[in-house]
Amino acid sequence: MNSQRVGILGGGQLGRMMIEAASRLNLQVVILDKPVDSPAKQIEATQKHIEGEFKDPAKIEELASQVDVITIEIEHVNAEILASLEKKGSIIHPSPSTILTIQDKYAQKLHLASHGIPLAEYVDIPDRAALVAAGQKFGYPLMIKSKTMAYDGKGNYVAKSEDDIDAAMKALSATPLYAEKWAPFVKELAVMVVRRANGEVRAYPVVETVHKNSICHLVIAPAQVDGVVAERAQKVAENAIKTFSGAGVFGVEMFMMEDGELLLNEIAPRPHNSGHYTIEACETSQYENHLRAVLDMPLGSTHMKVPASIMVNILGENSDMEACYKPCQEALSVDGATIHLYGKKECRAGRKMGHITVVGESMMQVQSRLKPILNAIEPGVERPLTLQPLVGIIMGSDSDLPVMKVGAKILKDFGIPFELSIVSAHRTPQRMTDYAHSAATRGIKAIIAGAGGAAHLPGMVAAMTPLPVIGVPVKGSSLDGVDSLYSIVQMPRGVPVATVAINNSTNAALLAIRIIGAFVPGVLDQMDAYMKKMEAEVMGKVERLDNVVSSLYIDEMFNGELLY
Amino acid sequence: MNSQRVGILGGGQLGRMMIEAASRLNLQVVILDKPVDSPAKQIEATQKHIEGEFKDPAKIEELASQVDVITIEIEHVNAEILASLEKKGSIIHPSPSTILTIQDKYAQKLHLASHGIPLAEYVDIPDRAALVAAGQKFGYPLMIKSKTMAYDGKGNYVAKSEDDIDAAMKALSATPLYAEKWAPFVKELAVMVVRRANGEVRAYPVVETVHKNSICHLVIAPAQVDGVVAERAQKVAENAIKTFSGAGVFGVEMFMMEDGELLLNEIAPRPHNSGHYTIEACETSQYENHLRAVLDMPLGSTHMKVPASIMVNILGENSDMEACYKPCQEALSVDGATIHLYGKKECRAGRKMGHITVVGESMMQVQSRLKPILNAIEPGVERPLTLQPLVGIIMGSDSDLPVMKVGAKILKDFGIPFELSIVSAHRTPQRMTDYAHSAATRGIKAIIAGAGGAAHLPGMVAAMTPLPVIGVPVKGSSLDGVDSLYSIVQMPRGVPVATVAINNSTNAALLAIRIIGAFVPGVLDQMDAYMKKMEAEVMGKVERLDNVVSSLYIDEMFNGELLY
Known part of the structure; x- marks a missing residue:
């Protein structure tokens, strides 16, 4: 389709995954790397690759003479040689000056600071x-x-x-x-950003990285952080990458502080371990977008196509190849798991031998799918992973809590992450406005609002969010809850509130679960099971009553002696 | 990971996509095919492939001597040679007897008929x-x-x-x-089924195939048919494949009649064009599952990981390579589109040069994303594609229709596919039961039920489906609708109905849209836009009123002369 030829300095797993993407687009890729069977060379048989150090000036020149554009899969290259080739007319992405700045992490800091990027x-x-x-x-x-x-x-x-x-x-x-x-961070975040030569940038979703012995262990996508913070992280990453010249994908690592403040940690000028998940989880992988960027083709969508994903690295433990593949054997039986092995011929401690990406219909499901794989890596070790709330429960006053906590218990029993807070329409109108406006961005799927008397909270929140709002009329001291019910249910055309029975936060929670279940099959199955259990419980009572009745004389029944 | 070596008869695009999957698992694959640069050979550089006809007995024997298992990517092979090799101890999947039966479409019919599979x-x-x-x-x-x-x-x-x-x-x-x-079919369906050597079978989702000049043009996944029919189609396909011996992926093509009757059309004993979509849209691709099956590894999940997907084939029009890549150029700018080119060196009319798979958050979105790609293939030609309803609107009587149709109009305006029918709790209790029980399977995400008076419909439906049910109290001749409201909203703990205001089917529809929007970002954006438009309309009225007021004397206002 595109007859341009791409040369890559380095033939490791990042180069390999670039070639996977290149082949699908009929792009020709030539690898410069020392081993004849380096991971990338193994899956590109149409080209004569170059054998040599990717820092060797003569070899780089040889590569340049064969291709239309040169790119890198590792930043520890000879950027000076690349700069001199660029002067002679070679097209190199990202630009050698960018590589030079990023290679030196102190120079990188100075550069970012001069552009106002937040740093430690x-x-x-x-x-x-x-x-x-x-x-x-x-x-x-x-x-x-x-x-x-x-x-x-x-x-x-x-x-x-x-x-x-x-x-x-x-x-x-x-x-x-x-x-x-x-930086006393609470989480490490990362954002892949793709920059086309014309300056257009697109950020991938914000992910959370979990390190083990300073090596990337897990990448959780999307990051389980407040969506407002996530949007800010994407912005910081985009702004940082806009300051560099040249094209390609960049990995931007960040620290998230307790208060949501973000500090950029460092940048990699190439596809990155924290972007492996994009192959299975995003509309266009970081590898394909890297190629599109360096070839000045239109960039692909960076959105996730699945609800949730976690990547786990397969690291060598020692020289035993089979041992490090144990988690992969486990992954073969895990729904939603895709194994990527890199074809490396030797194994050693800490070497990246492959990775596994697990996707699923919800982060709850992905975390649970991941367990047997993590257990094969570190038997018995549980790393607690967090979940962002999917349901928000709010109420006008803590006097509503006895009614509302019953629903919260149901959500807990179903394993649906939720938040619970006091938001009063009349006493904290600004807080209510902020809550309603940010709820969708923050990742909330449904809001349960309990209120009594004039009971404006559900309707007012519904007026300021596009999400479904469930109203629970709370019974006050007069009018038996009818005041709350009418106030919540009789909304004007245009702004619906899903109203449930008076004081019945159980049904509000069950309704929120049904809403989630409509799009998350596993949750729908849970609701099905709940309904069957409810039926079985009543049938149990039927049976008990039948037994009582049959063991009694009808007379005794009518004498009021039936004590069921 | 698995040190077994796989030999494939045929090196076309199906073999190529098998190798993509094999490389990720560190599996060794040897191709037997005539061209040295056949699509599959291009992306496997670690093996010395065999040059020769895949029907040539000597070449097949040469391949058998080098690998642990032989499989096929085309069924027009020399099955007799394979059978004699199998007798000598070679492992061949699917088994040569299966290939032999399927190769002869009449023998295939006899075989299937003898096992009770429905056929024309x-x-x-x-x-x-x-x-x-x-x-x-x-x-x-x-x-x-x-x-x-x-x-x-x-x-x-x-x-x-x-x-x-x-x-x-x-x-x-x-x-x-x-x-x-x-067979006067209304749709053509297909199901990929993977069969492990031990007899375990797993069906992929049912897809809808659209042919053009008898060649596969589009594959729509999941098929936009009643989910109950889809479940039946999976069952028919599984039952058919259980009757064959050997392992691998099988493509099962079916006709769907007007009344939902299914007739099996034919079977392909290998990965199939109608399963290309599984690479981007399913948890495990048909290619990876084919390899797992023939190597007797655990089968991967066949579930879709995205809500919707459509694949379009890129066919040669003549010998002009660039012309047939026009839709791919278009696809570069389409979110969710992944291009697969097969590296074929020559183009001719009707030749499969590649395919494009488009995924998205909803079938509505995928259909709209597909438009520019289809337009590049056939400028100006619109092929109407159907959509299964996401919302069910039901009411107890046609007297409720004037109230309920207002909500239906809203769904139509938002482009949300819906169904509308009369289901009466008291007059058609069995129909109500069937409707409620099948709704989730059929693909419905939310049910809107309108009822007046005793108004049992919403609650009874909610008792028999795990989906969210929205109740619209319809005002009758007495009690001003309060009877319906209480009957719908005061549900017992355990079974929620999302109740909206009396006669307000507008809000019921908007609530259904909010429920869909919670999981379909494009629909949430539509709801956001709707709310902004509503605000702007009221602000327009504010302005008009302000203008009227400022142009009048206060006295005139109080004299009742303000006619706004």
Whole structure:
């Protein structure tokens, strides 16, 4: 379709997954990498690949002479050679100047800071004295980082006190250093951003990354964080990538603080481990979008096509290849799991041998599907994963709580994540407005609002959200709840409130579950089971009553002696 | 992971997509096919493939000597050779006897009929007289088919009257024939079924196929048919495949009659064009499941992971390669579209050059996304595609229609497919029970039930479906609708009805749309826009009133002269 040829520096798993995408578009890809059977070369048989170091100037020139555009799958390349080739007319994406800036993590910080991107405080460390001063300025723990050649936690040192400074300088003696103020984050987030040569950028959803021994372990998509924070994270990532030149996919890693503040941690100028999930879970994978970007083709949609996904890395434990494939054997029996092995010929501790992406109809389902796979990696270890609420329960006053908590219990029993709070139409009108306006963005699927008397809360919330709002009329001291019922149900045309019986928050919760169940088959099955159980319970009572009746004389029944 | 080696007879696009799946599992695949650069060979560089006809006994033996299991990507193979290899101990899937039966479409019919699978009536045609007799027995049009070597409509002849018989016999003179009674189907359906060597079968969702010039044009997944019929189609397909021996994926094509009756048309003993969509739309693709089946690995989930998908084939129009890629150029700008090109070196009319799969959050969205792609294939031609209803509107009596049709209009305006019918709790209790029990299976997401007076319909339906039920109290001649309201809203704990205001079917429809919108972002956006429009309309009235007020003297206002 597109007759342009792409050269890639590096033939590892990222190059391999780029080739998967390239083949589907009939694109020609030539790999420069040392092994003849590197992962990427294995699945592209139409080209004569180049054998050599991807830092070797002569080999890079050889590659450049054969292709229309050069790109990278690793940032530790010889950016100076690339810059000189670019001067001679080669097209290279991302641009060598971008690679050069990002390769040096301190230069990266300076660049991002100059464009107003939020970062943890940082300082150059030319010598020991500077490090001591940094410790005094930022306090401990103090993060000390190599400026260059760092990956998977290598090149980072956490000094717990001034006593660690000499050890840190020794451990990181190979490269120049800088120090960062410790960021006490609550979650690590990442956003893949694709940038077309013409400057157009598109962000993928915000994901949550979970690291183990400083190596990416899990990638949870979408991140289970407030959707308003997620939108902000996408914006920060897009703004950061807009400041660089050239095209391609960039991985942007961030820290999320307790209060929702975001600090950009670092950027990778290429497809990234935290974007593997896009192959199964997004409308266009990061690999295909990388190729589209560097070839100046229209960018593909970055939206998720499935409700939820978690990726888990398959790392070597030692040289035993079979051992590290145990979680894959497990994954064969897990619905929604897709195994990606990279065809690596040797295994060693910490080496990325493959990954597994699990998708599902809900994050609840994906977390539960993931369990046997995680158990095969770390038997018996449970890592608690969070869930964003799907249902919001609000009420005008804590006096409504005895009525409303019954519904909350039902949601809990069904395993539906929910939030519960007091939002009063009359006493906290601004809070109500904010709540209603943000609910859909935050990821809420249905709102249950309980109110008594004038009972404006459900209707007012319904007026400010496009989500379904369920109203629970709470019985007050007069009028027996009829006041609340009329106030909630008799909404004007245009703004519906799904009204349930007076004081019946049970039914409100069950209705919210039915709404979720309409689109999440597993939840519909739960509702089916609930209804069958209810039927069985009543049938049990029928039987008990029948037994009582048959053991009694009719006379005794009518004498009021039946004590059922 | 699995060190077994798979040999495939045939190296076309089906083999290519098998290799895509194999590489991710580190499986070794050897292709036997004539061209050195056949589509499948292009993306597997770790093996020395075999150059030769996949019918050549010597070449098949050479392949058998190199691999652990042999499978096929085309059924027109030399099944006798495979049978003799199997006798000598080679493992071949599906089994040569299965291939032999399926290759001969008449033998296939006999086999299926002997197992009670529903088929159109058919008869052997050894000679002209038999054909004349068949025409007299089955009537015209009469379908005349080659028993062997038929594909993409080749080998079929539709005789319109006895006058066509000689032409038919001439056109199909190369192979033995049989005739089939014409099946006046309303839709063509297909189901991919995977069968593991141990006999376990799993059916993929039922899809709808749309043919153009007897070649597959579109595959719509899931089929837009009643879900109860779809369940039956899966069952028929599973039962058919259970009757064969050996492992692999099978494509089962069916006719759906006006009354929902299903007739099996034919079976392909391999991955199939109507299963391409599974790569993007299902939890495990047909290609991966084919490999798992023939290697006796656990089967993967066959469920869809996206709500809706349509595949369109990219066919050559003539020898112009670029012309046939026009729809792909278009697809680059279509969200949710994934392009698969097969790397074929030459183009010709009707040749399958690639396909595009479009996925989306709803079938409405997928149909609309598909439009520019179809327009690039056939400019100006609109093929009407159907949509299954997502909302059911029911009412106890046609006297409720004036109230209920207002809501129906809203659904129509939002483009939400719905059904509308009379279901009475008291007069048609069995119909109500059937309706409620089948609603979820049929694909309904929410039920709107209107009722007056005793108004039992919403609550009774809610008692027999796990779906959300919205109740509209219809005002009767007495009690002003309060009777209906209380009857609908005051449901016992356990069975919720989402009650809206008296006679307010508008709000019932808007609530159903909000329920869909909670899980279909495009519909939520529509609801947002609707609310903004409503606000703007009222703001317009505000402005008009303000203008009137400012142009009047206060005195005139109080004199009742304000005629706004």
